[in-house]
Amino acid sequence: MRSKPVFLILIGLMFALVSTIAPADDHGRGHGRGHERHEDRDDDDRGGHGYSDHDRDVMRGWYREQHGHGHAYGHRDHYPPGLEKRLVVHAVLPVTLREEIRPCPYELERQLPPPPPQYEHAVIGTHVVLMNRKTFFVVDVFHLEQ
Numbered sequence: 001m002r003s004k005p006v007f008l009i010l011i012g013l014m015f016a017l018v019s020t021i022a023p024a025d026d027h028g029r030g031h032g033r034g035h036e037r038h039e040d041r042d043d044d045d046r047g048g049h050g051y052s053d054h055d056r057d058v059m060r061g062w063y064r065e066q067h068g069h070g071h072a073y074g075h076r077d078h079y080p081p082g083l084e085k086r087l088v089v090h091a092v093l094p095v096t097l098r099e100e101i102r103p104c105p106y107e108l109e110r111q112l113p114p115p116p117p118q119y120e121h122a123v124i125g126t127h128v129v130l131m132n133r134k135t136f137f138v139v140d141v142f143h144l145e146q
Contacts, residue, residue: 049116050089050130050140059128062108063144087127093136100124 051059086094093101104112104121108128112121120133130140 049119051112051128051142055112056142058111059108059142059144062111063126066105066107084125087124087129087138087141089138089141091138093129093131093138097124098136101129104128 083096087097102123104123109121115121115130118132118134119130119139122129122131126144128142128144129138131138
């Protein structure tokens with residue numbers, strides 16, 4: 001009879017252990033893996049890197065000032081919708097967009113906080129992109145015309 005209470009205690013401990021491990025099961029199933037469009041994501045999920053609301057205001061103001069002077073930045077300002085949708089946060093920049101990368105203009109670059117090591121601010125059409133310069137991993141995207 002003594003084995004029944006021990007068995008029940010072991011079953012209870014097993015359920016307690018499994019219930020504490022189960023919430024970690026969401027990792028690797030698309031959560032935070034670039035499956036969101038850049039304008040749909042929440043800025044609080046930047047993990048310390050990326051563009052703050054202040055940075056976005058600075059970029060928007062700079063663009064309005066430059067755009068009023070007739071400047072064009074990037075090889076093309078607009079891309080077909082299918083290609084533009086491939087510019088995604090927390091994903092690797094597609095090869096088809098890599099040839100469109102232009103350096104961030106100095107006047108804008110000096111108003112932004114310095115990027116983390118191995119990262120850079122770049123321009124692709126009318127988007128400012130914070131990305132790893134070696135792996136092309138995109139940390140953040142800001143559409144200048146929005």
